[in-house]
Amino acid sequence: MAGKGMRAVLQRSYGSADTLQLRTVDRPAVGANEVLVEVHAAGVDRGTWHLMTGMPYLVRFAGFGLTKPKQAIPGLDVAGRVAAVGTGVTRFAPGDEVFGIATGAFAEYAVASEHKLAHKPSIATFEQAGVLAVSGITALQALTDVGKLRAGQSVLIIGASGGVGTYAVQLAKALGAEVTGVAGTAKLDLVRSIGADHIVDYTREDYLDGDRRYDLIVDIGGRNALRRLRRALTPTGTLVIVGGEGGGRVAGGVGRQLRAVLRSPTVKQRLTTFISKEHHAVMERLAEFVKSGDVVPAVGQRFSLEDTAAAMAALQAGATSGKTVIVVRGSGTRADA
């Protein structure tokens, strides 16, 4: 497969969405434990935006390229058909429908490690599966492995209308929790439609005033101070900090996560954070929720590969709801030879 051409979005320097350009390049070659995916849909997420801008600088020091991105084609979330497999791949064969996390998903073909791919649930469209992995596995781990959610508990999801949040709301409901979702005015209907029991508009209400207390807070947006978050937790409740935009140019909002981890051993509440593990085992757990109908990816805006820069700009402007998808091949379209 390597050597044949494909259309791909290229990013030769860190910067805004204007740095993205559609070009024709060689298809990538697969290594022994890698899979070449014929991309049908690719998801847009905050992680990809950080890798595009190189901000905060921590991203650059984390090995993604000090002065320019090491990976010239952006894009992580992917869904498509297996086009070729490396010699060591045992779980996939050409033709399989897959979803997961790739390297360079904003292209007609992308390579993924075998352990970062799972079989696509047949109930899901490529567009839905293309926005599933990155945010879905983060939400699942936040609630279960890290948050230790139990049925009957009350959960506050701050940032319920976004990529991670729309999965967190649906998964928490499926796990038997009473769910309160926090979002901005324009997206409250979305949060209601995906099953939240209660919705809060962060532009109008102080949902952390302590009037209502939660067994678990999943903190995805807004970067509230630790002190305020603790006020809305039960005396032995758990805070899971997933992320939050803004903060300094060097480390972003990471100081809040560090303070939570340092504070936790000194209080009865559990204050924690995590970095999502990108492994097929958690993708397969997530896929079960999709198969059962408990989780339906909240696909928001759709863009073509040519319009990837506009998709990234919309994400940065906060103009997206749920997950934005880049539709690389229309459903049912045969791959190029």
Ligand SMILES: NC(=O)c1ccc[n+]([C@@H]2O[C@H](COP(=O)([O-])OP(=O)(O)OC[C@H]3O[C@@H](n4cnc5c(N)ncnc54)[C@H](OP(=O)(O)O)[C@@H]3O)[C@@H](O)[C@H]2O)c1
């Ligand atoms: N720990 C990990 O492994 C991991 C994995 C994935 C993502 N993340 C991080 O998690 C964060 C969210 O990612 P995402 O993909 O869900 O982003 P997103 O799609 O942009 O969603 C952001 C959410 O935050 C809400 N929000 C914005 N300002 C707020 C405020 N002042 N108060 C309360 N909520 C506010 C937004 O609500 P409206 O749009 O309704 O205003 C939206 O629901 C990012 O920082 C990302 O880097 C971490």
